[in-house]
Amino acid sequence: MRLARTALLGAVALGLGIAVSGVVPAMAENGPGVTDTEIKIGHIGPYSGPASAYGTIGKTIGAYFDKVNAEGGINGRKINFISYDDGYSPPKTVEQARKLVESDEVLLIFQSLGTATNTAIQKYMNAKKVPQLFVATGATKWGMPEKYHWTMGWQPNYQSEGRIYAAYILQNYPDAKIGVLYQNDDYGKDLLGGLKEGLGDKTGMIVAEAPYETSDPTIDSQIVNLKASGADLVIDIATPKFAAQAIRKIGETGWNPVQIVNNVSQSVGGVLKPAGFENAKGVLSTGYLKDPTDPNWKDDQSFKDWSAFMDEYYPDGDRSSSFTVYGYSVAQTLEQVLRQAGDDLSRENVMAQAANLKDFVMPMALPGIVVNTSPTDYFPIQQMQMMRFNGERWEMFGPVIEGSGGN
Incomplete structure (x- = not known):
């Protein structure tokens, strides 16, 4: 399954014209899936099967990147969000990961969901040196940078x-x-x-x-x-x-x-x-995230912003579901990483920036909960109530x- 939610600009053809002055400055060597106008992001989620309720997360992420693109993208590049269904089945996850990495040539795989499913692709992703970033599972194995440099969790373990x-x-x-x-x-x-x-x-x-x-x-x-x-x-x-x-x-x-x-x-x-x-x-x-059904947040600016996002970009989404707040928040975390990476969108720099989040505040996080990572700490969120x-x-x-x- 591919969710064709994100409207993308066509590739811009750059001619090989003659430089009119000086030496062209050296450009960072970006990873696969990155052009002057686009960043390909892969995702795998259970849109079918026993965990299909989580499909809302992938749909929310797609909607959020629609918002990012409508506002000009990230450093001038639009997000091409490619999302496939694995039915919460590890063999299918392997198939979809290979497709994303080897056929679609994405820069990274983001928010793939499930412990058994992510375990099935962890060694492959690390052997290929492709970021398996902010996986949607709280297993402790996602916080082992010394062994799995390319895999990082997100939610509390x-x-x-x-x-x-x-x-x-x-x-x-x-x-x-x-x-x-x-x-x-x-x-x-x-x-x-x-x-x-x-x-x-x-x-x-x-x-x-x-x-x-x-x-x-x-x-x-x-x-x-x-x-x-x-x-x-x-x-x-x-x-x-x-x-x-x-x-x-x-x-x-x-x-x-x-x-x-x-x-x-x-x-x-x-x-x-x-x-x-x-x-x-x-x-x-x-x-660790604000409950969208809690009237105490009705005058909170972050809630108003989330509500406006839902109105415009995901009007069919379930406003009573914490999964929409979750998808919104994790997408904002990846947005922060990509903005920090600037024009160096190599896979190595993306991981370096993911491991360099300092007191990042997600608007829909509960007060007092912040995101912090380091090269030796791959657990971004470690607080709950x-x-x-x-x-x-x-x-x-x-x-x-x-x-x-x-x-």
């Missing part, structure tokens, strides 16, 4: 998120019996590992673990088993489809445990609405918590 939940539980529910629903892959195991690490010698509080496969049609049996275990606090380490199923099933069974849903599935429109607001009331999670769903919207509470970059 899962291990730190797990530690945050553990700290919250130990302080507020020290006698809880914890049941964990988790996706049976590196993503699920990474967050579960952080939870156990945070619990320390209290890991015995976990009375049941219920893994599921992305190919499972439902997770009803897992929820039944967690209820039977006697758990009174449930943590959903699940992507949107399964998180929504879990919240709904728990409500339907009349079970009333404390529920924590991981950050990647806290979308009001994409998860809580299909789960049923009555079932989701009281659910806990973490956030706890929040609770009140039946209509998320309510933030407690301090902004500084996480760590993972192991």
